[in-house]
Amino acid sequence: MTHLTLSVPATTPRLNFDRVSYASRGQTLLGPLSLNLEGHRRTLIMGPNGAGKSLLMRLAHGLLQPTSGRLVWEGAAPRQAMVFQRPVLLRRSALANLEYALAVQRVPRRQRRERAREALARFGLEALARRPARVLSGGEQQRLALARAWLLSPEVLFLDEPTSALDPAAIRAVEAAIGDFHRQGVRIVMTSHDLHQARRLADEVILLHHGRLVEQSPAATFFDAPVTAEGHAFVHGELLD
Numbered sequence: 686m687t688h689l690t691l692s693v694p695a696t697t698p699r700l701n702f703d704r705v706s707y708a709s710r711g712q713t714l715l716g717p718l719s720l721n722l723e724g725h726r727r728t729l730i731m732g733p734n735g736a737g738k739s740l741l742m743r744l745a746h747g748l749l750q751p752t753s754g755r756l757v758w759e760g761a762a763p764r765q766a767m768v769f770q771r772p773v774l775l776r777r778s779a780l781a782n783l784e785y786a787l788a789v790q791r792v793p794r795r796q797r798r799e800r801a802r803e804a805l806a807r808f809g810l811e812a813l814a815r816r817p818a819r820v821l822s823g824g825e826q827q828r829l830a831l832a833r834a835w836l837l838s839p840e841v842l843f844l845d846e847p848t849s850a851l852d853p854a855a856i857r858a859v860e861a862a863i864g865d866f867h868r869q870g871v872r873i874v875m876t877s878h879d880l881h882q883a884r885r886l887a888d889e890v891i892l893l894h895h896g897r898l899v900e901q902s903p904a905a906t907f908f909d910a911p912v913t914a915e916g917h918a919f920v921h922g923e924l925l926d
């Protein structure tokens with residue numbers, strides 16, 4: 686994977702959750718919660734299964750609308766991309782998947798091939814350009830999804846459990862790519878179950894439990910001296926009930 690030049694933006698977009706909640710069929714699944722996503726950080730959203738991590742991400746990225754409360758970007762909403770646990774890829778080659786993403790962005794046809802190839806090379810996929818995307822391994826598919834996100838030039842990248850189906854080598858490759866995005870100036874918001882991964886990547890941790898915000902702390906605080914009893918239990922691998 687090629688290394689990227691450093692270009693951290695002077696200002697990072699800030700997203701305010703103001704008493705946001707999300708309900709389905711009369712049942713509140715998330716919130717109400719208030720928090721800010723701010724600064725050029727890597728925020729890891731953690732919590733047990735069903736805590737509401739994916740819902741929080743989907744609300745932040747605008748895929749879901751809150752049932753009450755407000756989500757507000759300070760200033761204009763930034764360019765955003767989202768990477769999912771299992772990438773949704775088209776039934777065509779790796780290269781054609783990226784060319785299609787550029788076509789959707791109305792990039793002129795004559796520029797698409799070169800930019801798509803550049804993105805494949807950046808994520809170490811140039812040898813797989815002609816291979817059908819759906820036969821790529823899980824790790825290769827995830828790198829292709831990251832390459833596709835890269836082509837959107839996001840200011841904020843949301844990642845929902847991007848490595849939970851991958852082996853250690855593929856996890857390392859995806860984590861390295863996330864680090865490159867961040868060094869390039871992209872704000873990272875990511876969900877993970879994995880405490881080791883969070884220790885490697887996080888600048889800040891948000892802990893959810895039963896749809897509630899339990900703790901939002903700098904990573905050093907969260908791992909060394911969590912503020913809440915739930916945070917303490919979570920960091921020590923005890924089950925939250």
Ligand SMILES: Nc1ncnc2c1ncn2[C@@H]1O[C@H](COP(=O)(O)OP(=O)(O)OP(=O)(O)O)[C@@H](O)[C@H]1O
Pocket residue numbers: 709714732733734735736737738739740741
């Ligand atoms: N569209 C929906 N309709 C009804 N219930 C939903 C919907 N989406 C999520 N839920 C429920 O909301 C709760 C939170 O789901 P969410 O996917 O955010 O959890 P999570 O923390 O990401 O869990 P996991 O770690 O298992 O992925 C779960 O109980 C889930 O079943």
